[in-house]
Amino acid sequence: MHDTTLPAGFIEGCAAILGDAALVRDPEAIEPYVTDFWGQYRGVTPLVLRPGSTAEVAALVKLAAAHGVALVPQAGNTGLVVGGIPDQSGRQVVLSVQRLDRIRHVDPSGDHLVAEAGCVLAEVQAAAAGIGRLFPLSLGAEGSCRIGGNLATNAGGVNVLRYGMSRALVLGLEVVLADGSVWNGLRPLRKDNTGYDLKQLFIGAEGTLGIITAAALKLAPAPNEVQTLWLGIDDPRTAVRLLTLFQQEMGELISSFELLTSFGVEAACEHLPGVRRPVAEPHPWHVLVEVAWSFPDGLRDRLEAVLEKAFEEGLVQDGTLAESGAQRDMMWRIREGQSEATRHMGFIVRSDVTVPISELPELIERMQAWVGPAAPGVQLIPFGHVGDGNLHFNFVTPPGEVDRLKPVLLDRLYEEVGRLAGSISAEHGIGRLKREAMQAGKSEVELSMMRRLKAAFDPQGILNPGVILKTE
Numbered sequence: 001m002h003d004t005t006l007p008a009g010f011i012e013g014c015a016a017i018l019g020d021a022a023l024v025r026d027p028e029a030i031e032p033y034v035t036d037f038w039g040q041y042r043g044v045t046p047l048v049l050r051p052g053s054t055a056e057v058a059a060l061v062k063l064a065a066a067h068g069v070a071l072v073p074q075a076g077n078t079g080l081v082v083g084g085i086p087d088q089s090g091r092q093v094v095l096s097v098q099r100l101d102r103i104r105h106v107d108p109s110g111d112h113l114v115a116e117a118g119c120v121l122a123e124v125q126a127a128a129a130g131i132g133r134l135f136p137l138s139l140g141a142e143g144s145c146r147i148g149g150n151l152a153t154n155a156g157g158v159n160v161l162r163y164g165m166s167r168a169l170v171l172g173l174e175v176v177l178a179d180g181s182v183w184n185g186l187r188p189l190r191k192d193n194t195g196y197d198l199k200q201l202f203i204g205a206e207g208t209l210g211i212i213t214a215a216a217l218k219l220a221p222a223p224n225e226v227q228t229l230w231l232g233i234d235d236p237r238t239a240v241r242l243l244t245l246f247q248q249e250m251g252e253l254i255s256s257f258e259l260l261t262s263f264g265v266e267a268a269c270e271h272l273p274g275v276r277r278p279v280a281e282p283h284p285w286h287v288l289v290e291v292a293w294s295f296p297d298g299l300r301d302r303l304e305a306v307l308e309k310a311f312e313e314g315l316v317q318d319g320t321l322a323e324s325g326a327q328r329d330m331m332w333r334i335r336e337g338q339s340e341a342t343r344h345m346g347f348i349v350r351s352d353v354t355v356p357i358s359e360l361p362e363l364i365e366r367m368q369a370w371v372g373p374a375a376p377g378v379q380l381i382p383f384g385h386v387g388d389g390n391l392h393f394n395f396v397t398p399p400g401e402v403d404r405l406k407p408v409l410l411d412r413l414y415e416e417v418g419r420l421a422g423s424i425s426a427e428h429g430i431g432r433l434k435r436e437a438m439q440a441g442k443s444e445v446e447l448s449m450m451r452r453l454k455a456a457f458d459p460q461g462i463l464n465p466g467v468i469l470k471t472e
Contacts, residue, residue, distance in 0.1 A: 005046050005090045007067040014049055017059045022099070024048035033094045034085050037078045037141075038350075043086035045072070045094050052099040054174060054182060054213040060095060061211065061462075062180025070462050071095045073207035075117060075149030078141040080350060081431025083206045083467045084149065092465070097148050100213055103127045111219045112171055112188045117148025117212050124217065133219035136163035136255075140336040148212045154204035156427030158256045158290075158335075161387035163220065165427065167203040172216035175202050178209075178458040188216040201453065206429050207464040209457040223292035225299045228328040229307065232283030232318040236361040239287055239386050242315050243357070249306045250291050253299070257387035258288040258335055259360075264381045268334040268341040278331055279318040287386070288335055338383050339394060345379065347402040349395040349409055355422030357389045366416050367393065374412070375405055390426035414441070430468045439470070 015023055024030055025047055034043040049071075051057045064071050070092045074084045086092035100118040107113065108131040115124050121142040128135040137150060139157035149155075151173075155166045163169065172186040185199055202210050233239060239259050246254055262284050269277045279286075293299050300321065310316045322328035339348055355363050364382050371380050379396040393413055397405045414424045414437050430438050439447060447469075454461075454469055465471045 006069060006093070010063065010067045010069055011047060013063045013067075014047070014060060017056055017063065018049065018051060022050040022052065024050065030094075033074060033077065033096060036082055036085055037080060038348075041082050041085065043072075043082075043092070044088050044090040045086040045092055046090060048094040048096055050096050050099050054100070054176065057095070057097070057100070057176045057211060057213055058180045058182050060180075061176050061178065064093070064462055065179055065460060068460060068462065069093055070465050071211075072464055073097065073148075073152070073211045075146035075152070076120070076141070076144050077149075078145040079149060079153060079431060080352070080428045081425070081433040083153070083429055083431030083464070087432070087466055095211065097211070097213065098146065100148070101146075104214065106131055107188070108133065110188055112216055113219065114186060114188075114214060114216050115147050116214045117146065117151075119147045121145050121147060121150060128219050129222065131219075132222050134222045135169070135217060136220055137166055137169055147215060147217070151203050151212055151215055152205065152207050153429040154427070156385070156388070156390065158258065158385065160385060160390070160427075161257060162252060162255045167200060169218045170199055170203060170215055171218050173199040173202055173212055174214040175210040175212055178460065178463050182213075183210070186214060186216045201457075204429070206431065206467050208454060208468050209463065211463070221294050224294055224296045226290065226292040226328075227299050227303050228322040228331055229289040229291075229303060230278035230320050230322075230331050231287040231289070231307075231310070231316050232279045232281070233285050233287055233316060234283070235285060236364050236386075238315055239285065240357060240361060242287060242310060243386055245310060245313070245315065246289060246291075246306060249309070250302070253291045253293050254289065254387065255292050256288065256290040256385070258384060259386045259391070260286045260288065260335060260338070260383045261381055262286070263379065264338045264342065264383055265334055267345075268337045271341045271344065272333060272337045275330055275333055275337070278320050278322075278327070278334075281318065283317055288331055335383070338381060338392075342379075342381060342394070342396050346396045347399050349397055349402065349406045351393045351395075351410060351413055351424075352390070352426050352428040353393060353413065353417045353422055353424055354388070354390045354426035355417055355420040357386065359420040359422070360386060360389060360391060363391070363416055363420055363422070367413060370412060370416075371395075371409075375409060377401065378405060378409065385426075388426075389422075410437070432467055435466075435468060435470055438468070 097117040100116040105114040381394040
C-alpha cells in the first residue's frame with residue numbers, strides 16, 4: 001500500500017536498490033530511529049532506509065533528489081541537539097548508516113585507518129589499539145555513537161586539550177553529495193595545499209551539506225604510562241590557576257582537565273552503583289586530571305612533584321592518584337555519570353557552552369548568583385572541560401516547571417556566554433534545538449555565508465532540512 005506522505009514510486013525505488021529487508025516501515029521498529037538519546041523528543045517518519053554500502057547511499061540520495069524527498073542522515077542517534085531525528089511533518093525519511101560498519105584499511109606505518117561511517121567509536125579505538133596506536137576521540141557514548149555522527153557534529157570529548165576536536169583527527173573523507181554523486185577524498189595526506197580543504201566543510205555540518213560514508217582517521221602513539229589524579233579544591237578560580245600550573249609543569253602531556261561540583265560528585269557517589277568519592281571528605285569543587293606519555297615509567301614521580309607544588313601554593317585541599325585501573329575507571333564514572341546520577345531529582349535541562357578559559361569562573365559565578373533568586377528550586381550543575389573552556393551546564397528543574405523554566409534558564413545562560421565572548425555550542429552541534437539561538441548570536445554576514453554554502457551544496461534542500469539553518 002502506497003504511503004501518501006511520500007511520492008508515488010519512491011518506496012518501490014528504494015526497495016529496488018536495497019531489497020525489502022533493508023527498509024524499515026513497521027512503526028514499532030521505527031521507534032528507535034525517531035526518538036532522541038534522552039527520550040525527550042520524538043519525530044515522525046514513514047520509512048527508515050538502511051543501506052550497506054556507499055554505492056547504495058548514493059543511489060538512494062539520487063532517487064530522493066529525483067522525487068524531492070528529504071533525507072535525515074543518522075548514525076548512532078546519540079546526539080543531544082535533535083539533529084539526527086526527523087521533524088514532525090512525517091515527510092522526512094531517515095537514512096541510517098549503521099550498516100556501513102567496516103574498517104576498510106589500517107596502516108601502522110602511515111598512522112591512519114579508514115573507517116566507514118557506521119563504525120562504533122569504541123570499535124575504531126579498538127582497531128587502533130590492535131596496531132599499538134591510539135584513536136584519541138573519547139566520550140561518554142563511545143560504546144554506541146558512530147564515527148559518521150562524531151564527524152558530522154565535530155564531537156569533542158575528554159581529550160580535546162591534547163589532541164583537538166574531531167576535525168583535527170580527519171585526514172580525508174568519502175561523502176555522498178545531494179545529487180547522489182560521490183566525492184572520494186580519502187587521501188591520507190598530512191599536507192595537501194591544492195585548493196580548498198573540502199573535508200572541513202562536511203565536518204560539523206550535521207549532514208546538511210553531504211552524507212559522510214567513510215573517513216581516513218589520524219592515529220597517535222599509544223601511551224605506555226597513564227596517570228589519573230583527583231583533587232579537592234575550593235572554587236573554579238582555583239581550578240584555572242591549577243590548570244596554569246599543570247600546563248607549566250606537564251605541558252602537552254595533559255590529556256584531560258575536568259571540573260566537577262560537589263553536588264554532582266556526591267550525587268554520583270550516592271546513586272551510581274559501586275562508586276565512592278576518591279578523596280575522604282567532600283569539597284566544594286573537584287578536579288580530575290589525566291596525563292600520559294610514551295615512556296614506560298617515571299610519569300607518576302613527575303606528577304607527584306607537581307601535586308606537591310600545588311599543595312605548597314595552597315591550591316589543593318586534598319588529592320589522590322589512581323592506584324589501579326579500577327580506581328581510574330571509577331573516577332571517570334563519576335565524571336561521565338553526572339546526568340545519570342541526578343536524573344531522579346527532576347527534569348534535566350542540558351547545555352554545552354564555551355568561553356575563554358579565564359572567563360569560566362566568571363560565567364559560573366554569574367549563573368550561580370542569578371539562579372537562586374530568579375529560579376528557586378533549580379539546582380545548577382556545571383561540569384566539564386576546563387582545559388578547553390567547555391562546560392556542560394545542567395539545570396535540574398522540578399518536573400512540573402520545566403516548560404516554563406527551560407527557555408528562561410537557557411536564554412540567561414546564552415546571554416551571559418555572549419557577554420563573555422563565548423559560544424552556545426562547544427561540541428554537541430546545533431541541530432534543531434539551538435537553531436534560533438545560533439541565529440540570534442551570529443552576524444548577518446556569517447549567516448549569509450552559511451546559507452550560500454547550503455544552497456550551493458544542496459540546492460533542493462533535501463539533506464537534513466531544518467537542522468542548523470531554518471528551512472525557508
